[in-house]
Amino acid sequence: MHDLGHHIMIHSDDDRVLAPSDAARRALAEAVYRVAAPFPLLGFGAADNHLHLVVLCDRRQAARFAGRLLCALHWALDLPVAFFPVRYKRLADQYHLITAFHYCLGQRNKHAVQSDPYLDASSLPELLGLRLVPTDSITRVREQVARLGRDRLLGHLGAEHLEPASNDIITDLVVAGRGHLLRDAACGALGRPALVGRSAHVVRARNALVKVLSTCCTTPQIAELVGRSPSQVRHLRTLARQPQLERAVSLQIALRAWLLQQHPDLVSTTPTSLPMRLSADPQLQAPANQHP
Numbered sequence: 001m002h003d004l005g006h007h008i009m010i011h012s013d014d015d016r017v018l019a020p021s022d023a024a025r026r027a028l029a030e031a032v033y034r035v036a037a038p039f040p041l042l043g044f045g046a047a048d049n050h051l052h053l054v055v056l057c058d059r060r061q062a063a064r065f066a067g068r069l070l071c072a073l074h075w076a077l078d079l080p081v082a083f084f085p086v087r088y089k090r091l092a093d094q095y096h097l098i099t100a101f102h103y104c105l106g107q108r109n110k111h112a113v114q115s116d117p118y119l120d121a122s123s124l125p126e127l128l129g130l131r132l133v134p135t136d137s138i139t140r141v142r143e144q145v146a147r148l149g150r151d152r153l154l155g156h157l158g159a160e161h162l163e164p165a166s167n168d169i170i171t172d173l174v175v176a177g178r179g180h181l182l183r184d185a186a187c188g189a190l191g192r193p194a195l196v197g198r199s200a201h202v203v204r205a206r207n208a209l210v211k212v213l214s215t216c217c218t219t220p221q222i223a224e225l226v227g228r229s230p231s232q233v234r235h236l237r238t239l240a241r242q243p244q245l246e247r248a249v250s251l252q253i254a255l256r257a258w259l260l261q262q263h264p265d266l267v268s269t270t271p272t273s274l275p276m277r278l279s280a281d282p283q284l285q286a287p288a289n290q291h292p
Contacts, residue, residue, distance in 0.1 A: 023193030164250035185252035
């Protein structure tokens, strides 16, 4: 009988936090997707000191994937320690597959981790259209977790609804001096650490942000926000649209606006207190005596 798949668990030898910043969490996700390209990845999610993944393959392939991933994570995260031996659990049935999938996405909430507000260190952003990276796992989730709805995925994020940011939301963020959140939204949409430089990803993210801001901001405002001259902004406005990326940027902006209202210390550069858990929905967490 062919294996349905495996649940993989990874953590460092000394249990240190794997990715203690937005940039590191995005680097973790990029490493997972890069290594997973030839493997049937279903989903993944990290808490502070460990990473869970589900791959739909036999034990030998799962071990090959995990071995390559450990090397990639070591370099991507600049870890000075080795990893603890990888743990594998064979998926017993379809119920186990679905439970393990949600268990991966629910790591932040399950462990009450007070970081990763955008769930960058998981495959959730792709499933919600918040991040665009090369992966076929979205199609795999649609086929293998066939009854999954967007509302269930939003439960992992903590929000009941998430739609592209309105002009009022964007204007309020600009007026409030939250330009860093707008820039980070563009970065998050492509999994980049910062909107700096001339790499292809940064150029795409900056161009998309300019188009999103153009609906409600003046040229001088946009120029200040994206670090370009007014003449450069006028030129960027004439470039071809990137509908999917612009939508992802707009969704990322909406997520930050929601967090700023509901959990301000999660997105503040100078937090004044530790935040409450984002989601306490018991359906998003597998009981200890279940498969994962």
